[in-house]
Amino acid sequence: MFSIFYKNVKVFMLFLLNWTKTVRTDVTHLGTSAIAAKKKEGSPYDTINKVEGSETISSKHPDYIIDESKLAGGSAELLFFPKNESEVITIIKKMKDRGIPITISGGRTGIVGSAVPFGGAVVSTDDMAKVLGFGFDETNQKYFVRVQPGITLDALEEVIKHKEFTEQQNIGDTNWVDKFKHDPKTFMFAVDPTEMSAAVGGAIAANASGARSFKYGAMRP
Structure with missing residues (x-):
């Protein structure tokens, strides 16, 4: 049985579903669950594991700018590896303040290109x-x-x-x-x-x- x-x-992640329904999201238009998350405390930004620079990301972490769709042209200026909800909250708040779009990166097994970033930041869930x-x-x-x-x-x-x-x-x-x-x-x-x-x-x-x-x-x- x-x-x-x-x-x-x-x-x-309280707000992940709102974001990943479209995966690549304009952070200036947050859903209600993301607004609720603003009430929670975030982690210090400098302590979050991240990679900066599009050239570094494309050369050393190329898997995070493609998915199974093999859609070409992906790029990102920031790549984050948060470990918990608190770090995700900090990342989203910081990117919203800077007007930087975010692409959520999970298993990258989709075939429609939804995990391929075109600039902005990638938030990987590998460490979550x-x-x-x-x-x-x-x-x-x-x-x-x-x-x-x-x-x-x-x-x-x-x-x-x-x-x-x-x-x-x-x-x-x-x-x-x-x-x-x-x-x-x-x-x-x-x-x-x-x-x-x-x-x-x-x-x-x-x-x-x-x-x-x-x-x-x-x-x-």
Whole structure:
């Protein structure tokens, strides 16, 4: 018996979905979730891992200015590798103040060129690939997993299939991790798009689906 996880995946970056629906976004027009994020504290800008200069990025980090579309002509003046939500908040605020457009870079498995930057800044989710929490939604009677947006679908599938959650990741007063590990049922990540090396954030943004979508639906509910 299989239980469905994809409807309960909660991505760590509060505002990522608003941004990655179009992926390349004008930061002067932020959605309501991004406005809410302004209330949160950011990290010091100078402490964020970044690469500056279009020539340096194109020569030393060329993978971040292309995707599977092989669309040519990509370029960026800034490349960021945030590790958490706080650093993302700082980056977005700083780029907004400077009027610099941002391209979100996940697994770069898309074939429509949406992860190819044409100037501005690239924010990579490579260093945001952690499982943050695990719990149980009592309203919907389903387990859920909270992750950062850079975790790949195949990595998440492995964690779910082998029940590799820790008690430190448990959400709530009840030990749901222990209950899950002793649950006799088999679990899986139901969505199976063409490329399982895609990141969760991009899969949600693109509403990824696959052969099993006829039974389980696409990525977003």
